[in-house]
Amino acid sequence: MLLVIAAFAVLLLMGMPVAFAIGISGALFFVQNPELPFTIPVQVTVSQTQNFALLAVPLFIMAGNFMNRSGITERLLDLASILTGRLRGGLAQVSLALSALMGGVSGSAIADAAMQTRMLGHEMVRRGFTRGFTGGILAFGATLTPIIPPGIGMILYGTIGQVSIGRLFAAGFIPALLLWVALATTVWWTAAKRGYKPEREKSPAAAEVGRALIAGIWALLFPVFLLVGLRMGIFTPSEIGAFAVVYALLIGVLVYRRLKLRGFVEGLESSLADVGAVMFLIALSAIFSYGIVMERLPEAAAGWVTGITQTPWLVMILIALLVLAIGFFVDATVLIIMLTPIFLPLMRQLGADPVHFGIIFILAATIGNFTPPVGAAMYAVCSILRCPVGEYTRESLPFLGAVTLVILGLVFLPGAVLFLPNLIFG
Template sequence: MAVISFGFIFLLCIGVPVVFVLGASAVASLLLTTSIPVSIVSQRVFAGLNSFTLMAIPFFVLAGLVMDAGGISRRIVDFATALIGWITGALLQVACLAAAGLAAISGSGSADVAAISAIMQPQLRKRRYDVDFGAAVIACAGAMAAVIPPSLTMVVIAVISNVSIGALFMSGVVPGLLCIAGLMVVSYIHARRGGEAYRESTPFSVQRLGRTMWSALPGLVMPAVILGGILGGIFTPTEAAAVAATYGLVIGLFVYRELSFRDLPRLLLRAASISASVMLIIGTASVFAWLIANNHVPQILGEWLRTVSSNPIVFLIIVNLLLLFICMFMETIAALLIVMPVLMPVALSLGIDPVHFCLIVILNCAIGTTTPPYGISLFVASSVAGRTVLQVTRKLLWPLVPLLLVLVLVTFVPSVPLWLPRVLGFLD
């Protein structure tokens, strides 16, 4: 195990892409410390990808790309503007509300951040808002796509941990909305202190609200189609992803008519490229996870943790601190595939509900996408805003506060994430 640990840390520190770090360290460990044939690597990669549930990933990716290219994103932002555009600091409020709406459609945090930033940042500059603070808020709000269903992160962690995707989807609704509400409160407080630039003079208009809601209605129906179909047993989460992609194509091509058939090859290639990068990480990480299990790391870690404390609360505190640190440096999918095979058996042995534990991990990963040095949501928001990561990071503290508070709440009050799955019958 020392070989694989050293190889992993060394390759990661010298900047090797995570997919090669996982594969190379696993192969090196097999060659140097075991008599197991290297052919097992290809078998484990295939086994890690041989899952019908994972087919949801390319379909959800395509749905997100179609949503943005087909005009759904812009119409949702217009509707959010009409709904709360009269509040102090309205542009920040709209960004948060639009992030929640897009999260319920695309399932991809970086895609949401890119879409919202592209629409909102020119307006933030025009109105002389604090662009760095705006980018920090958008990064945090967009990261909630990992928590608000449907979520690519939830699909992956459900496959790894063998938990119900429907239960996991429903467990993210309340914490995700609490995070968005907290960000809106922080944005309002910032706007109240920000001066005249944040004061709104546009009155609320029922006519405008009705017009924008009617325009955005096809896009707003998409979450109901996805989640309603899953909850009603009409289709599986994988089939729901295919339905979402098809629905988005129909809306973009024939309702909004902002898509053309000439755009489809480009969107399909982009979706294939993004999906392939995720699948490569999943495949190589499955070898890594198999080696970890083969070396009895979960049992060793479990015994060590019990020498520290057998209290589940202490374990969850350690897990939160560990994940907040790991997710600062690693891509979300890679982090999940490495830590879940190690931590999940320990959590189960301590009597922690698997859905509750998975959501804690997802929240940590979502926060990790907003924090330097790796944070992909932070990078996207900074890039679109035309600011450096350091400039945006300086304004990141207050937007992170509600996310961390919700993480604490979810950790110590399991009923917060588990209430809705129980009401809907996913859990006993």
């Protein structure tokens, strides 16, 4: 298995797409073990795509693409500006509010970071924000996205680990709020040092806030409908993905009347590309995972960690730090697919709640999207802003520190993660 892992690392460093690097390196395990039929890689690749629960992934991706073309984004931006525009930091604070509001729409941290950069990035630079600071806050603000329903990472983790997706959805709200507060405080502190001004000079009137809330109400109700549907047993996680698509179409066509035929076709094209990339990665990861299971790596990892300590909170911190380190080189989706079967059984063995661990694990994995050398969201943001990666990295360190502190804090605050799941689902 060492040859497989080494080949995977070399292929990544060569710049090979992650899906091919996983598939090719995973196939080497069967070359090393000729007694295994070489039909197994084909069988496990096909069977991986037959998981019914994974049907939620393409459906939520499609729903997000339709909602982004329905006029919801502009209304949420207006609401975010009204709610936070008076805070020191101006558009940087607005971007954080928009990330929180957009979490239930896009479901993807990379998509959210790229979208906000196109919407706000150049305007922030024109108003005096440095390119590095602008890129840092627009990227790290998207850490809220994967833990606000319907985050794709939650669906993957829940499906692979047999964890209630409804409980995961409910568990994300309070940690997302804590992340928002930590990042907003960091923005406020930086803005105070550099003299960045608020976006609005006066606090909004109640009537203005009310109008903005009404305009964005359909997007705000979306995650609520998801949780109610799951709690009442109306939908399964896969069925609620289909509901999300229908909901997005109805809002875009009948309520806001912004989703026309051209936008519908563009949404289908974007969804096809996004779903193809994600599902291809999931399918080929089965080849890699087969070798991991055969070589009993989960048991070996569990033995190594428990050899250091058997204290659940300390093990959780070690795993979070390890995932953070690996995330510098491996995409978050890959980490969730590959490491969930390794670490989740260990945490269950130690008595940790899988939902509590899942939120920490997903957040730690997501940070890799925003850090060099392979952060997809980082490159998207820097490309749009024409910002050097070095400047982005330097200016992003305070945001990285804030997010890391929240993740470590959640280890000791399981009640903050489990309060809503226990309240809603019992």
